[in-house]
Amino acid sequence: MKIATYNVNGVNGRLPVLLRWLKESSPDIACLQELKAPQEKFPEAAIREAGYHAIWHGQKSWNGVAILSKSPDLKENRRGLPGDPEDLHSRYIEATFKGIVVGCLYLPNGNPYPGAKFEYKLKWFKRLSAHAKKLLKSDVPVVLAGDYNVMPTELDVYKPERWVNDALFRKEVRAAFKTLVGQGWTDALRKLHPDETIYTFWDYFRNAYARDAGLRIDHFLLSKHFDKRLVRAEVDRHVRGWEKTSDHAPVWIEIKEGKAASRKARMVASRKSPEVRKSERRAQ
DNA sequence: ATGCCGTGGAAACCACGA
Secondary structure, eight states: OEEEEEEOSSTTTTHHHHHHHHHHHOOSEEEEEOOOSOGGGSOHHHHHHTTOEEEEEOOSSSOOEEEEESSSOEEEEEESOTTOTTOOOOOEEEEEETTEEEEEEEOOOOOSSSSHHHHHHHHHHHHHHHHHHHHHHTTSOEEEEEEOOOOOSGGGBSSGGGTTTSTTTOHHHHHHHHHHHHTTOEEHHHHHOTTOOOOSEEOSSTTHHHHTOEEOOEEEEEOGGGTTTEEEEEEOGGGGGSTTOOSBOOEEEEEOOOHHHHHHHHHHHHOOOHHHHHHHHHHO
16 A cells, blocks of 8 residues: 655646656555645546545645545544644644544644744644644554654754754754654654655755755654554655656655554444444433 | 745735745
């Protein structure tokens, strides 16, 4: 099973590139970020034509996340993170697919530092960590994929010293990422490529892609259920070289369909919720 | 390394991204 994440930077402006990549890469699941489109302007028909079902949470002008799936067996769990009803940004959508929970996230950029946007980023990070902890506790296989807007270590930045006071690399943000991973998550790309320089983003200017002046900010965090199921983790970096392309490249993982996990998934899927049990007891 | 490019939306410029 192939699961991808791609910050498209405008789903309508990027549609030809997105469709070209979907056809070439053919992921089973694709998490998209930065749709930059209101709910009703998501290009659902074109994406269906390309063979994908979709759930999405749009927003006028900015943000916006979607999960695409070849199979119709994709059930939305939630949109938005719990913990702040005032937060109206479309930055999180979550679904269950074949017994796997897939969280698609677009963590706030946080610049400039210091400032309100940076504080918002840290708060959003805390809410993500709280939710991630609950997901781990549920003991269902979970994939948290998306644009985290964090370079976790110096290996993930072409020139670390230039980024120390940037919201993507500030020590508070790196610490937040470390705390999150410390709950028991696996950084899939790093697990399979421990010492490699890997980038997922290259700035549009200063010829950044040609100079390979990149950042690794798009990540896959996996629950322990995937420890023996993760087969590959790669960046489709050539896509960053296409005409009219996003400043991010797609990132993807390949996982084995493991029998144990399937049994587990079936068990979880058939488990009755406490509410259902309660109402059944009442009915007796 | 300062938004130099790119996107979207509203109004021929501005907000925002990383």
